[in-house]
Amino acid sequence: MSTPKREGGFRAAFPGEARRGESPSPREGLSPQAVDILFPIFEQASAGAISVDVDSRITWINDSYCRLLGIGDPQAVIGRPVARIIPHTRMPEVVRSGRPILLDIMEAHDQQLVVMRLPVHDEIDGRVIGAVAFILYDDLQPLTPMISKYRRLQRDLAAARRALARRGARYEMGDFVGASPEVLEVKRRARLAAARHTPVLLLGETGTGKEVLAQAIHAASPRAEGPWVAVNVAAVPEGLLEAEFFGVAPGAYTGADKRARQGKFQLADGGTLFLDEVGDMPLALQAKLLRAIQEGEVESLGSNEVQPVNVRLITATSRDLEAMVAEGSFRSDLYYRLNVLTIRLPALREHPADMGILCEALLEKLALESGEPRAEIAPDAVALLAAQPWPGNIRELRNVLEQTLALNEACSVIDAATLTPALPRPSGETPPAPPLRPLAEAVADAERQAIRQALAASGGNRSRAARLLGIPRSVLYTKLAKLSLNPDN
Numbered sequence: 001m002s003t004p005k006r007e008g009g010f011r012a013a014f015p016g017e018a019r020r021g022e023s024p025s026p027r028e029g030l031s032p033q034a035v036d037i038l039f040p041i042f043e044q045a046s047a048g049a050i051s052v053d054v055d056s057r058i059t060w061i062n063d064s065y066c067r068l069l070g071i072g073d074p075q076a077v078i079g080r081p082v083a084r085i086i087p088h089t090r091m092p093e094v095v096r097s098g099r100p101i102l103l104d105i106m107e108a109h110d111q112q113l114v115v116m117r118l119p120v121h122d123e124i125d126g127r128v129i130g131a132v133a134f135i136l137y138d139d140l141q142p143l144t145p146m147i148s149k150y151r152r153l154q155r156d157l158a159a160a161r162r163a164l165a166r167r168g169a170r171y172e173m174g175d176f177v178g179a180s181p182e183v184l185e186v187k188r189r190a191r192l193a194a195a196r197h198t199p200v201l202l203l204g205e206t207g208t209g210k211e212v213l214a215q216a217i218h219a220a221s222p223r224a225e226g227p228w229v230a231v232n233v234a235a236v237p238e239g240l241l242e243a244e245f246f247g248v249a250p251g252a253y254t255g256a257d258k259r260a261r262q263g264k265f266q267l268a269d270g271g272t273l274f275l276d277e278v279g280d281m282p283l284a285l286q287a288k289l290l291r292a293i294q295e296g297e298v299e300s301l302g303s304n305e306v307q308p309v310n311v312r313l314i315t316a317t318s319r320d321l322e323a324m325v326a327e328g329s330f331r332s333d334l335y336y337r338l339n340v341l342t343i344r345l346p347a348l349r350e351h352p353a354d355m356g357i358l359c360e361a362l363l364e365k366l367a368l369e370s371g372e373p374r375a376e377i378a379p380d381a382v383a384l385l386a387a388q389p390w391p392g393n394i395r396e397l398r399n400v401l402e403q404t405l406a407l408n409e410a411c412s413v414i415d416a417a418t419l420t421p422a423l424p425r426p427s428g429e430t431p432p433a434p435p436l437r438p439l440a441e442a443v444a445d446a447e448r449q450a451i452r453q454a455l456a457a458s459g460g461n462r463s464r465a466a467r468l469l470g471i472p473r474s475v476l477y478t479k480l481a482k483l484s485l486n487p488d489n
């Protein structure tokens with residue numbers, strides 16, 4: 001690995017590299033100097049990916065890094081300051097210990113990338129004064145022990161997460177926030193549903209909290225100790241749905257695993273199976289689902305043995321199932337099976353009285369996630385928010401609050417003026433020219449807006465939204481996750 005570039009007055013040390021001077025004693029907390037350099041500098045191991053001068057202006061950027069960031073032309077960003085300050089939660093840890101931390105290993109552009117935080121040493125006295133993020137592309141040899149330790153950690157983490165998922169759902173009834181008559185009625189029906197074994201059908205626009213409520217029903221039911229298994233039908237490629245639902249017998253087809261693979265039905269045995277976007281289920285699978293519900297047994301792909309399963313089914317959709325039954329794209333017998341206890345979740349614009357407590361609950365959650373103090377919401381901001389149409393409902397509200405906090409560093413009270421730039425603009429108003437900023441951010445915002453529009457125009461139906469955008473459904477899902485338009489996933 002070659003020596004990392006020097007960046008005016010400080011340098012980052014790669015693992016194994018000798019430090020300068022005496023063994024450095026890390027400073028308490030972050031010095032003002034360190035805060036100045038807490039911007040993300042990404043550096044390639046063999047050649048610098050980006051050079052930044054003492055004023056944090058980009059002086060050079062290489063083509064592959066441009067591609068990584070989605071910047072078309074390097075000239076577009078040269079001379080621009082690195083504006084986004086991302087104080088990563090683990091930066092203070094790096095500063096305190098003086099040791100690098102491996103954050104992630106991922107595949108991109110057919111290469112393996114290692115993302116890490118490295119300590120930054122003062123050029124004069126060698127003390128640790130900050131941390132920077134690096135992406136390393138090649139020559140991972142010196143990092144091998146660190147990588148295997150990281151992989152072990154990831155495996156343990158994944159196992160711990162799986163164990164947690166087995167124990168139950170994340171949300172309880174108290175997490176479904178709202179005190180308006182509309183929401184209280186939803187909660188009353190949900191409590192009724194929790195006490196029974198009958199299937200529950202949740203209807204509501206995208207982002208109205210169908211998954212939150214489904215988990216709350218599971219958590220309040222006698223099956224709370226059993227598994228909680230959720231499948232988003234629209235997110236699974238059609239060809240894989242049957243295997244995903246019912247599992248695969250060993251050696252079921254050429255190339256299949258020698259071991260049996262359990263399906264979601266088997267995994268949910270003794271607990272609750274939540275099928276989100278059930279309206280997106282292909283007709284052939286609808287017949288198999290009906291059989292599983294009626295008989296209480298499933299048959300894995302490539303097997304001719306049936307297995308009994310004891311599963312409580314909760315389904316949800318933002319589509320008009322009745323209309324789909326009428327036009328023949330949803331089986332009427334399945335519809336009647338699923339539609340035993342129906343709960344219709346109101347759109348956010350139908351219960352504006354809940355805006356205040358919803359904002360407080362969401363701000364509390366955002367503060368917990370970011371580790372920053374919780375921001376308050378002023379009455380004029382609540383009034384402004386309550387007057388919006390919210391096609392993306394509570395998910396969209398959460399995004400607006402999150403964006404407002406990101407745009408206003410150390411914001412303690414959100415008022416109407418702070419909110420305005422983050423709000424979707426009613427048509428007819430000309431927006432002011434946006435400030436100049438990194439192209440990758442501008443492109444991400446434009447994509448976010450187009451996706452929001454398509455979701456609103458399709459009534460929250462993601463398959464239709466993907467068609468309107470001219471992209472495959474799977475690409476839409478990747479973008480929803482990447483652009484934080486789908487915070488739960």
Ligand SMILES: Nc1ncnc2c1ncn2[C@@H]1O[C@H](COP(=O)(O)OP(=O)(O)OP(=O)(O)O)[C@@H](O)[C@H]1O
Nearest residue numbers: 175176177206207208209210211212394395487488
């Ligand atoms: N009543 C509520 N109280 C608090 N948070 C909520 C509520 N409803 C939704 N949310 C939040 O809004 C986001 C979207 O909720 P959820 O995923 O349950 O919606 P959904 O109706 O299942 O959406 P989709 O149909 O798009 O899958 C989540 O971040 C969730 O925590």
